Amino acid sequence: MPLDKTGLYFYFIAMLYIKRGNLFQLLESLLGDYRVFVPSRKGDSIAFTAFGETEEDYVIGEFRSFEPLKAFYFLGREKVAVDFSPENPRNDKPPCIVGVKSCDLKGLKILDFVFMDDESGDPTYIKARTEGLIISSDCTKAAETCFCTAMGVNPWPEKEYDINLSEADEGFVVEIGSDKGQKLVDDNLALFEEANEENIRSREFNRESVKQHVEKSVRKKNIPPVERLQRVVRKYYESDVWSEESVNCVECGACNVICPTCHCFLLYDQKSESSLGRYRIWDSCMINDFARVAGGENPRNRLWMRFRNRFEKKFDYFPSVADDIACTGCGRCIAACPGKIDIRQVLAKLGSLR
Numbered sequence: 001m002p003l004d005k006t007g008l009y010f011y012f013i014a015m016l017y018i019k020r021g022n023l024f025q026l027l028e029s030l031l032g033d034y035r036v037f038v039p040s041r042k043g044d045s046i047a048f049t050a051f052g053e054t055e056e057d058y059v060i061g062e063f064r065s066f067e068p069l070k071a072f073y074f075l076g077r078e079k080v081a082v083d084f085s086p087e088n089p090r091n092d093k094p095p096c097i098v099g100v101k102s103c104d105l106k107g108l109k110i111l112d113f114v115f116m117d118d119e120s121g122d123p124t125y126i127k128a129r130t131e132g133l134i135i136s137s138d139c140t141k142a143a144e145t146c147f148c149t150a151m152g153v154n155p156w157p158e159k160e161y162d163i164n165l166s167e168a169d170e171g172f173v174v175e176i177g178s179d180k181g182q183k184l185v186d187d188n189l190a191l192f193e194e195a196n197e198e199n200i201r202s203r204e205f206n207r208e209s210v211k212q213h214v215e216k217s218v219r220k221k222n223i224p225p226v227e228r229l230q231r232v233v234r235k236y237y238e239s240d241v242w243s244e245e246s247v248n249c250v251e252c253g254a255c256n257v258i259c260p261t262c263h264c265f266l267l268y269d270q271k272s273e274s275s276l277g278r279y280r281i282w283d284s285c286m287i288n289d290f291a292r293v294a295g296g297e298n299p300r301n302r303l304w305m306r307f308r309n310r311f312e313k314k315f316d317y318f319p320s321v322a323d324d325i326a327c328t329g330c331g332r333c334i335a336a337c338p339g340k341i342d343i344r345q346v347l348a349k350l351g352s353l354r
């Protein structure tokens, strides 16, 4: 692979390019088969909106959305049975999510491990994941709370997408990542052109500068290297860090709800005049009653125990069972916490113990 004069590698292999206007034309054509969602600016945040419903300021690049991607596949509240008969799978059009960031693709990988199991998987989740489309995109900026590189994630998608968009000049360099992505391009070939060297160079330059920006912020926070995280969390399981760092927690559960990898849920029944509905809602392991059993005992009846459990699950349990850390470095929990608890600080404190 050749090096250019800025020291960056660039590729001579033919790559595709789509102009911004053509991308929106492509999305328009998908509306018949998919529910299409695109990130758009909402004040200081970026949030997904249904494509084409209103005039929106769409943001394909920049950084991850305010809300986690799980909300499209695993609803916050969902009816799963009526009169004890399953309601699944839901029969709506599959989602096509545009502008999915690399950290959220890692989040989906964790949810796939949980919900796509052959025997006990969730039919609605499986349907949305297998029939849906993912049009991912490179980050062109990083939020103050981003620390993806510390979790082994680059700020650009490398796999698990159908097509990927990298903002360059007045459009996007396009990479195809699946058969579905290939078909999408083949069916709409007139909207694409060949990417030129300038487009590719611009993509590589952006990737390297965003990565350097995140790495600089990670270094300042002293987060232990990703390969040490499981060992550190396990070794200091009995340390005072858990009680010290959880002191400002108000048990709101926002960190769980906003997290792209948290997936615990609660089932409850609700009777109407004609039927009995069973609902599934997101649950939070930070809340006192989360682990309480029917006899009234609570194995995690202290706040610091619940706080420790959240870290133990992400950095020790998941690497053991799924060979992957259940944290993407998206930083959403930092932004959402009213107690200003910062996961980076907790990890740094654990990493500094001797």
Ligand code: SF4
Pocket: 248, 249, 250, 251, 252, 253, 254, 255, 256, 286, 336, 337, 338, 339, 340, 341
């Ligand atoms: S968001 Fe913060 S205050 Fe709320 S439960 Fe999580 S750690 Fe506690």
Ligand code: SF4
Pocket: 255, 258, 259, 260, 261, 262, 314, 326, 327, 328, 329, 330, 331, 332, 333, 334, 343
């Ligand atoms: S724990 Fe925090 S930083 Fe990690 S994936 Fe969840 S919300 Fe993102």
